[in-house]
Structures are given as structure tokens and as C-alpha cells.
């Protein structure tokens with residue numbers, strides 16, 4: 001039986017960690033557990049952590065997810081290869097390098113969860129999302145942390161500055177609602193419009209859920225004059241923005 005002093009097994013693990021060090025903002029633990037809990041027992045889950053550092057967090061993920069989960073680590077620092085001794089699959093490279101991801105994707109054609117805790121610059125966060133979101137499984141989760149760097153000049157951030165990860169996320173909200181302002185042709189050719197199921201923004205963490213979407217429709221159900229006895233399906237409801 002597992003002991004959860006805080007009702008959050010990740011926070012318990014962190015507080016009691018006497019193995020390899022883990023480096024985290026404390027409020028992330030609630031967000032992790034809230035978002036990852038439903039994947040915990042998923043058999044053969046494929047989880048990629050970008051930013052291994054000393055390896056403590058990679059061990060924590062292995063402890064948290066099911067025993068047959070596949071936990072993969074990626075870091076620019078070759079010293080992280082050391083983690084292979086503990087049985088982890090480790091990739092060494094620069095997350096801002098698209099060629100690196102091309103090589104990675106030759107081996108991994110799908111992932112269930114990606115956690116970006118790497119270098120946190122705008123280029124790194126954006127390139128990694130653009131490269132990996134397409135290979136997330138249907139129902140998969142993409143988490144990018146330390147997104148406050150979108151406001152920090154040394155990471156190429158700045159309040160409402162064009163090209164930051166958080167400005168990109170703000171635009172994602174429009175893509176998620178593509179049905180209401182784009183043409184059918186634009187929607188069918190737009191990847192994000194078809195796969196962005198939700199975008200959750202927390203303090204310094206963004207979580208993007210991928211799910212294949214179909215055209216939304218609404219239904220009226222009841223037993224009155226308008227409906228008769230049963231339901232009415234209303235497609236093509238005219239709610240598209242005018243251009």
C-alpha cells in the first residue's frame with residue numbers, strides 16, 4: 001500500500017527524496033499530479049522528459065508511472081548518459097535542433113507525454129513543441145514548464161513580445177476555435193485546428209492536450225413543442241465569424 005502524506009505521491013517522493021537531486025518549483029507538484037494522474041496506470045506509457053540534469057526527476061517519473069512505462073530522458077549535457085546505468089533510455093542533443101528531433105523520431109514515432117524542462121529559451125520551447133506535438137498519441141499530453149521565461153529578456157522573452165512561447169500559446173486558443181472563424185479548407189489543412197483539444201495555462205506551466213477533433217454540433221433534447229418527443233441535431237449552426 002502506498003503512503004501519501006500529502007495526498008500527492010509526487011510531492012511525497014520529492015520531500016522524501018534522498019537519491020539523485022530534483023530541482024523544482026514547489027507549486028508544480030499539484031499541477032503534475034492533477035494532469036498526469038489519469039495516465040499513471042496506463043500500460044506501456046511512453047513519457048519523454050527533456051532536461052534530465054542530475055537524474056532525480058527521471059527516477060521520480062519511473063516511480064510514479066506504471067512499472068512497464070517507458071521513461072525516456074533527453075539533455076544537451078553528455079554527463080546525463082550516466083542515467084543509462086539505471087536502465088533509462090537517454091538521448092543527448094540540443095532540443096532547438098530540428099535535425100536532432102528528426103533522428104529521435106526515426107526511433108520514436110509516438111509518445112504519450114512530453115515534459116519540456118530543458119533550457120527554457122523561446123527557440124527551445126517552440127521548436128520542441130512543433131517537432132513533438134505531431135507525434136503525440138491521440139489523447140496525449142504536452143507539458144512545457146518554466147513558461148515565465150516568456151517574460152525574461154535573457155531567454156528572448158518580454159511582455160507581449162512577438163515570438164515568445166506564451167504569445168504562441170495565446171494564438172493556439174484561436175486555432176482551438178478554428179471552427180468558428182476559418183473556412184473548411186483552412187481547417188482541413190491546419191494541423192493544430194484538428195488536434196488541439198485543450199490548452200491549460202497555469203503559473204509557469206502550459207499543458208496542451210491532443211485529441212482528434214470533429215466538427216462540433218449541438219443537440220436539443222426534450223419533450224415539448226419545439227422538439228416533439230426526442231431530440232433535434234443541429235449541425236452547421238451559423239456561428240462563424242464574418243471576414
Ligand SMILES: C[S@@+](CC[C@H](N)C(=O)[O-])C[C@H]1O[C@@H](n2cnc3c(N)ncnc32)[C@H](O)[C@@H]1O
Nearest residue numbers: 022023051053057075076077094095117118119
Ligand atoms: C532545469 S534543469 C532540469 C531539471 C530536472 N528535470 C529536475 O527536475 O531536476 C534543465 C536541464 O536542461 C538541460 N538543457 C539546457 N539546454 C538544453 C538544450 N538546448 N537541449 C536539451 N537540454 C538542455 C540542462 O543541461 C539541464 O540539465
